[in-house]
Amino acid sequence: MPPLSLSGIRVGWKPFNYDARVPSVRFRSILPIRILARTGIRTNLVPSDGSGDYDCVVFQKSYTQADYELAQEYVARGVKVVFDLCDNHFYAPGDQPMLVERAARLRQIVDVADVVTVSTPAVAELVPEKKVFLVDDALEVPRGAAVARLRASWRRRLPRRGGGRIVWFGNGESKGIDIGLTELARIVPDLESLHRSTPLRLTVISNQRRLFDQYVGGSSFPVRYVRWNATTFAQHFSTNDVCVIPMNVNPYSVCRTNNRVRTALLLGLPVVATEIPSYAEFDPWMLVENWQENIARYLDDRELAQQHVDGAQAHISSTYTSSRVVEQWTRVFESLLGEQATNV
Numbered sequence: 001m002p003p004l005s006l007s008g009i010r011v012g013w014k015p016f017n018y019d020a021r022v023p024s025v026r027f028r029s030i031l032p033i034r035i036l037a038r039t040g041i042r043t044n045l046v047p048s049d050g051s052g053d054y055d056c057v058v059f060q061k062s063y064t065q066a067d068y069e070l071a072q073e074y075v076a077r078g079v080k081v082v083f084d085l086c087d088n089h090f091y092a093p094g095d096q097p098m099l100v101e102r103a104a105r106l107r108q109i110v111d112v113a114d115v116v117t118v119s120t121p122a123v124a125e126l127v128p129e130k131k132v133f134l135v136d137d138a139l140e141v142p143r144g145a146a147v148a149r150l151r152a153s154w155r156r157r158l159p160r161r162g163g164g165r166i167v168w169f170g171n172g173e174s175k176g177i178d179i180g181l182t183e184l185a186r187i188v189p190d191l192e193s194l195h196r197s198t199p200l201r202l203t204v205i206s207n208q209r210r211l212f213d214q215y216v217g218g219s220s221f222p223v224r225y226v227r228w229n230a231t232t233f234a235q236h237f238s239t240n241d242v243c244v245i246p247m248n249v250n251p252y253s254v255c256r257t258n259n260r261v262r263t264a265l266l267l268g269l270p271v272v273a274t275e276i277p278s279y280a281e282f283d284p285w286m287l288v289e290n291w292q293e294n295i296a297r298y299l300d301d302r303e304l305a306q307q308h309v310d311g312a313q314a315h316i317s318s319t320y321t322s323s324r325v326v327e328q329w330t331r332v333f334e335s336l337l338g339e340q341a342t343n344v
Helices: 023-037 065-076 097-112 145-157 181-195 209-215 233-237 259-266 277-285 291-300 302-319 322-342
Strands: 010-015 042-045 056-060 080-085 115-118 132-134 164-169 200-206 223-227 242-245 271-273
Touching (some): 010 023, 023 042, 023 056, 023 322, 056 065, 056 322, 065 080, 065 097, 080 097, 080 322, 115 322, 145 233, 164 233, 164 259, 164 291, 181 200, 181 209, 181 291, 209 223, 259 277, 259 302, 271 291, 277 302, 291 302
Parallel strands (some): 010 042, 010 056, 056 080, 080 115, 115 132, 164 200, 164 242, 200 223, 242 271
């Protein structure tokens, strides 16, 4: 529970998108609103026109020109402004005009904000001139997770038939940044080589069929595309043996959170991934790159796969709690509203 001085404060979230299918909207707006509402803090999504009475407004990666002007209006009215950043949108490779303009708009609203909240320490380094608070992505347990975990564990107890099922999931692309299905394409040659000795099948759960066809569809082993859907994701995911999360390491990717690793392990699959700073926390329970060797290792050593899944799940359930969400956001609001909230 937050301190009594914060009970009743009015906090609005202004996400960059109101579509609950967008992961960062769920992790950093919708879920915190739900969790904090149970503590007595009055929370809600700010309407797109910015209307409503608030003590504090969190702009969640929301920095259009209209957002910038709205933030200025809030400041003029005495409303505290938090800017929440979970990606490196300062990164503009190749000086692409769209990305350069995006970075400039981002800098404008960061300058207006009272404080900045970030998803990882790597993102914090991007805004040294502001007071910064680390706030993790809230943990989302996918629908059907309990059944998915049982299914994945059950598959590891079945007699092995000599092959393996691999899964990749994520957004197909981020415009102008080399991430998404291009990252999966990087390890297709490794999968093709492993397939010669260990028959593989790859499932891609994403939102870009065109890019799947372009980067993966011509592989020499069986591949299939499943469009991401919150209702069916866990079911499709858990019919596999190993999750792969390759990345192109660049100033954008090194700032990403560990939510994909958490999701995969929560659903019961061992993970082979490219290591970035936020993934280091899971080093005891995942394998890093060496794609052929490590995928084969998990397929051959099911006891190791189960040990890693069990250990990671215990860590996740004890670490990424609702109390952690409350504690992290409470620190933010106390820094801005402590004295004011006492008089609410």
